[in-house]
Amino acid sequence: MKYLKLSLFVLIVVTAFAFTVNHTSKNSTSNSYKIGDIAKDFLLKNIDEKMVSMADYKDAKGFILIFTCNTCPYSVANEDRIIALDKKYKDKGYPVIAINPNNPKTQPGDSFELMQQRAKDKGFTFPYLLDEGQHVYPTYGATKTPHVFILQKETEGLKVKYIGAIDDSSRNPATVKVKYVENAVDALLAAKSVEITETRAIGCSIKT
Amino acid sequence: MKRLIIILLAITSLSSCSKKGENSNTTEATFTIYNFEELKPVLEPKDDATYIVNFWATWCKPCIEELPIFQEIHDEYSSKNVKVILVSLDFPEKIETQLKPFIAEYELTPRVILLNDPHENEWIPKIDPEWSGALPATLIYTKNKRAFYEQSFTKEALLEELKKFTKL
Numbered sequence: 001m002k003y004l005k006l007s008l009f010v011l012i013v014v015t016a017f018a019f020t021v022n023h024t025s026k027n028s029t030s031n032s033y034k035i036g037d038i039a040k041d042f043l044l045k046n047i048d049e050k051m052v053s054m055a056d057y058k059d060a061k062g063f064i065l066i067f068t069c070n071t072c073p074y075s076v077a078n079e080d081r082i083i084a085l086d087k088k089y090k091d092k093g094y095p096v097i098a099i100n101p102n103n104p105k106t107q108p109g110d111s112f113e114l115m116q117q118r119a120k121d122k123g124f125t126f127p128y129l130l131d132e133g134q135h136v137y138p139t140y141g142a143t144k145t146p147h148v149f150i151l152q153k154e155t156e157g158l159k160v161k162y163i164g165a166i167d168d169s170s171r172n173p174a175t176v177k178v179k180y181v182e183n184a185v186d187a188l189l190a191a192k193s194v195e196i197t198e199t200r201a202i203g204c205s206i207k208t
Numbered sequence: 209m210k211r212l213i214i215i216l217l218a219i220t221s222l223s224s225c226s227k228k229g230e231n232s233n234t235t236e237a238t239f240t241i242y243n244f245e246e247l248k249p250v251l252e253p254k255d256d257a258t259y260i261v262n263f264w265a266t267w268c269k270p271c272i273e274e275l276p277i278f279q280e281i282h283d284e285y286s287s288k289n290v291k292v293i294l295v296s297l298d299f300p301e302k303i304e305t306q307l308k309p310f311i312a313e314y315e316l317t318p319r320v321i322l323l324n325d326p327h328e329n330e331w332i333p334k335i336d337p338e339w340s341g342a343l344p345a346t347l348i349y350t351k352n353k354r355a356f357y358e359q360s361f362t363k364e365a366l367l368e369e370l371k372k373f374t375k376l
Contacts, residue, residue, distance in 0.1 A: 165329060200332055203341075
């Protein structure tokens, strides 16, 4: 019975999932950050109830900022890859910060409580913040989950160095040929310029 | 996890059994699995027909909401040489649990293709350079004309567009 309940829950979560094109995301595309722009910091609530901003990370060289969520099948398909990125780059100065941009009223599976649950179940090693009021994702011009922004700390502020997908095979980690995010962070760590700075983020539209 | 899969399969087969019981005409869910190279010819002009290619997935709510419209267009305009093709972007591991039961439940009769090609950054711009990859999306084309729509359709709006391609 427990398994039946669980499997029904999985079915419901999967089928309740929605993927929409909306005007907000379309409009925000034109205002979105471009490579070389200075990104704005934020103050958002983490799953541990504490408020997080990038200014808290005094020792960081930059950030792997990822807009992602619980419900999108592409986000789920990338969870292990996001954990691996944080494990690989946190100590090198580029920690992952994940932000759920979806409106939980539209997408109940992305509520703060279910974010806490998901992070616990998957053992997230990074902050998982809720974009309460949905002000942060439009500032960045994120349109999808998952959607990655790599920022580097410079004298003028946090400079946008890469925007797009984690790698070239969003739905299947076994068929990855090019690891966009790893290549970009490796280049930054080696003080080289990032070769591929923009890719198409593959995933679900952000729910408003 | 193994037990979960077995239960999911059991639910699926139970529901399809009962479906068959109710309706003896229900056929098996038929669809083909293509990578992008295999799909490409489907998206290219070949004859005098007007093609409507709808990109969808069972997990995409607005897609499911507009899917009956594409079924209706298929039913009503096949005789006018309008061909509807439904290209599913469901994940390959969801074929048994999601796609097959869905095709059976909705009794979809247009041609269904599952596009199983993980390298979206390569094929999305080849379908349309402006496409962000969001669903639903629809391609309409004839020998002479081609248009891509990253949006949902009402039946009226779809017929309006279709009239730009062919006499209905």
